[in-house]
Amino acid sequence: MTAALANDFPSAVVIAPCERGGGIVLRLLNGWPLFWLLSALLLVMALAFLTAVGFDTQGYRLIIRATARTSLGLFLVAFVASAVLNHWPGAFARWLVRNRRAFGLAFAMSHAVHLSAIVVFARTDWATFWSLSSTGAIVAGSIAYVVIGLLASTSFDPVVRWLGARRWKQLHRFGLWFVWLFFVFTNAKRIPGSSWYVLPVTLLIAAMIFRLQHARPRRARVSPPASS
Incomplete structure (x- = not known):
């Protein structure tokens, strides 16, 4: 899908072709290369934890906690990308919107690693x-x-073409808000045990407010006519 379509589907996680003239660094930070880079970093992180802590209950639990945080961060990037562009239009904001799909799929990859660690943890120490x-x-x-x-x-x-624009937009809008609510619930319920969880809940609420406040592009200010 093109960058123009990104404005029609504000809840999407869309990729546009890489801008020309950016060199190898730009290519690595756009689209599928960005997704694979993020995924590789997630897998390296998990392997590093297992190597340092051990292939045991503690190692798996460390991966579960770490990927919960990486998933939250990647989700928030995709969640507020359009609002960032609407409020602060510029090269960085355009890059965020251009790579929403990469961040969204990296979030799914992070949560896949999270789920894998949960399953292995359960099989290792059921009690x-x-x-x-x-x-x-x-x-x-x-x-x-x-x-x-x-x-x-x-x-x-x-x-997207098979679903049609309307159904696709409804699905992704519902899905994004459902995941947002799930993150709020799973973090908020842990606050009594650790005040650290106030931070992710605060970030999620701030992201919600920012997204709602900047759901539409800012109107260009019209200068008053010069007096004659």
Whole structure:
């Protein structure tokens, strides 16, 4: 999809062709190269944790915590990209919008690593896993993963054309807000145990306010006519 279509679908995670003249660094930071770079960094991070801590319960739990944070960060980038462009139009904002799909799919990759660590942790230490989780949490998390899977699988141009603009936009708008709400819930419920979780909840609420306030591009100011 082109950059022009990005304005028609503000909830999308869209990629446009790489700008010319940027050299190898620009190519590595746009589109699919950016997605693969982010994914590689996620996998290297997970492997580094396992190497340092061990292929055991502690190592898997460290990956779960780390990918929860990387997923939040990548999600927030895609969540506010259009609002950033509407409020601060410029090269960086255009780059964010141009790479929303890369960040969105990297978020899905981060959460796939997160899920993998959860599964391995559960199989390694079943008793500890259930002492830290609940049936309700697993059901809610499973629903969230279905939504994330729908968002990721419908972030490709052929699927967008098959769904049609209206249905695709409705799906992604619902999905983004569902994931936002899920992040708020999962972090807020942990605040009584650790005040650190106030930070992600604050970031999520701030991102919501910023997105809603800047849902439309800023109107250019019209200078008053010069007096004769």
